Amino acid sequence: MNTVRIPTPMRKLTNDQELVQAAGANIGELIDDLEKSFPGIKERLCDQQGNVRRFVNIFLNDEDIRFLDDKGTALKEGDEVSIVPAIAGG
Amino acid sequence: MAACRCFQIVIWIFLGGGKTNAMDKNLSPYFTHLKCRECGRKYPKEAVHVCDFDFGPLEAAYDYDAIRAVLTREVIQSRPESMWRYRELLPIDGEPTVGTQVGFTPLVKADRLARRLGVRELYIKNDTVNYPTLSFKDRVVSVALSRAREMGFKVVACASTGNLANSVAANAASAGLKSYVLIPADLEQGKVLGSLVYGTNVIGIHGAYDQVNRLCSEIAGKYGWGFVNVNLRPYYAEGSKSMGYEIAEQLGWKLPRHTVVPMASGSLLTKISKAYTEFQKLGLLDAGERYTIHGAQASGCAPISGAFKRGTDIVKPVQKPDTIAKSLAIGTPADGYYAIHVMRETGGAAEDATDEEIIAGIRLLAESEGIFAETAGGVTVACAQKLIEAGKIPKEESVVLCITGNGLKTQEAILGKCGEARLIKPSLREFEELIAGEVTV
Numbered sequence: 001m002n003t004v005r006i007p008t009p010m011r012k013l014t015n016d017q018e019l020v021q022a023a024g025a026n027i028g029e030l031i032d033d034l035e036k037s038f039p040g041i042k043e044r045l046c047d048q049q050g051n052v053r054r055f056v057n058i059f060l061n062d063e064d065i066r067f068l069d070d071k072g073t074a075l076k077e078g079d080e081v082s083i084v085p086a087i088a089g090g
Numbered sequence: 091m092a093a094c095r096c097f098q099i100v101i102w103i104f105l106g107g108g109k110t111n112a113m114d115k116n117l118s119p120y121f122t123h124l125k126c127r128e129c130g131r132k133y134p135k136e137a138v139h140v141c142d143f144d145f146g147p148l149e150a151a152y153d154y155d156a157i158r159a160v161l162t163r164e165v166i167q168s169r170p171e172s173m174w175r176y177r178e179l180l181p182i183d184g185e186p187t188v189g190t191q192v193g194f195t196p197l198v199k200a201d202r203l204a205r206r207l208g209v210r211e212l213y214i215k216n217d218t219v220n221y222p223t224l225s226f227k228d229r230v231v232s233v234a235l236s237r238a239r240e241m242g243f244k245v246v247a248c249a250s251t252g253n254l255a256n257s258v259a260a261n262a263a264s265a266g267l268k269s270y271v272l273i274p275a276d277l278e279q280g281k282v283l284g285s286l287v288y289g290t291n292v293i294g295i296h297g298a299y300d301q302v303n304r305l306c307s308e309i310a311g312k313y314g315w316g317f318v319n320v321n322l323r324p325y326y327a328e329g330s331k332s333m334g335y336e337i338a339e340q341l342g343w344k345l346p347r348h349t350v351v352p353m354a355s356g357s358l359l360t361k362i363s364k365a366y367t368e369f370q371k372l373g374l375l376d377a378g379e380r381y382t383i384h385g386a387q388a389s390g391c392a393p394i395s396g397a398f399k400r401g402t403d404i405v406k407p408v409q410k411p412d413t414i415a416k417s418l419a420i421g422t423p424a425d426g427y428y429a430i431h432v433m434r435e436t437g438g439a440a441e442d443a444t445d446e447e448i449i450a451g452i453r454l455l456a457e458s459e460g461i462f463a464e465t466a467g468g469v470t471v472a473c474a475q476k477l478i479e480a481g482k483i484p485k486e487e488s489v490v491l492c493i494t495g496n497g498l499k500t501q502e503a504i505l506g507k508c509g510e511a512r513l514i515k516p517s518l519r520e521f522e523e524l525i526a527g528e529v530t531v
Contacts, residue, residue, distance in 0.1 A: 009138070009141075018311075018312075044142075044143065044144070044145070053145055055128070057304070062301070064407060082308070084304050084307050084308065085139070085140040085145050087145065087147040087323065087424045088139070088303055088306065088307045088310075088319060088323065088424060089249050089319050090354055090356070090357045090420060090423065090424050
């Protein structure tokens, strides 16, 4: 299992939980697993083509998955995944 | 579910927002709500910055018919010379309470620089002398903190590459607000000291700006603080429009044909375009007047310029920015996508400059116009030079360069690159030997 950090705008879907558990061999599978526990979350994270939305950043531990293998980024037991809105700063 | 959310929001707005604090007693008839820039969903005027549905940015929305009825050139010109002379177009409910003297910086006709760059009509929008902290960030902070006070925040904060930290620290001090500024640990000394002096809490993060930014997003979700460029970002970002309004007014209610804007997140560029468009929409400018906006980045961190040049709007993040222009070193620019679209839609271009070119740009501006800009100013001048040389800015058309910060804050970047003082004893003989052949008495 992996711990997933949920940002404030998405916590309505996770019953206000900041940290939730989900499993998967990679980020794509983890998102599918999140969807099973929290219906509607995948639609928030991914566009109609299944790609991570433009304004969503996903970090595996401290690394942006766009610098890894995007949704194909492999996960191992105990990894922490953070979902962070991209619109900030500047 | 989405429809249900929209319905709730409409009811919320209709009922006046649910809160019973001071702001409800003085709701702006002009600034009406927040709106998702991606899907158009409406949100109440709260401390929220992204859409629940698609994480798109929320932006301030206005009743332009109501503004058109009250805001004329005469009304604007009758007001004090600050950014708040355009108050109906800025997203607060009551009167501004923080930074009331910010803005209306000089628009300098730069004839000597124009000759050096080979253009006929060139102006510098000189925010190196913005009040109180010598950068355009005073504009955005003035709005963000005025709004923060209306919302009842006691602690304000930011993620910053330096200038924003200075401005939050200074303006929070003057407003009596507690502040935290989070910065990359390796910023220029002038920017670190330029925050510390105001008694703020400076937190240096071992990491690049994007890591600071991510941390701030997480902190903002956990603490009830007003993060000017996170949960207050829809208000903050609108402050940048004032630079565009001022340019148009100072040019005699005309637009420059070309505007060159430095890009970090890309927000300033999009807001200057929004300002020009709003003035046209309100009839303050000729609606048929064309304008073109160009963006400038440092080659060592050019995610927006890179995407523009590749012909795409997919901004590939820069993992490890490597440039002396630290104030522009944002590897994951929040508004990059929108900045690219503004440049394309207005016929503009993106350019980038190496560290060497940035230093040359700082020196060229200083030596020709007497304006000492920080590294971002060097980027803007150097990129403008490239755009002119490439014919993307035709020589006979008017140009404004947005110079956004003061060089006294980034002295390390040019230390030893402008020569050294020549040292002598207090002796007339030594002086005359030194300048022999340089001047005649």
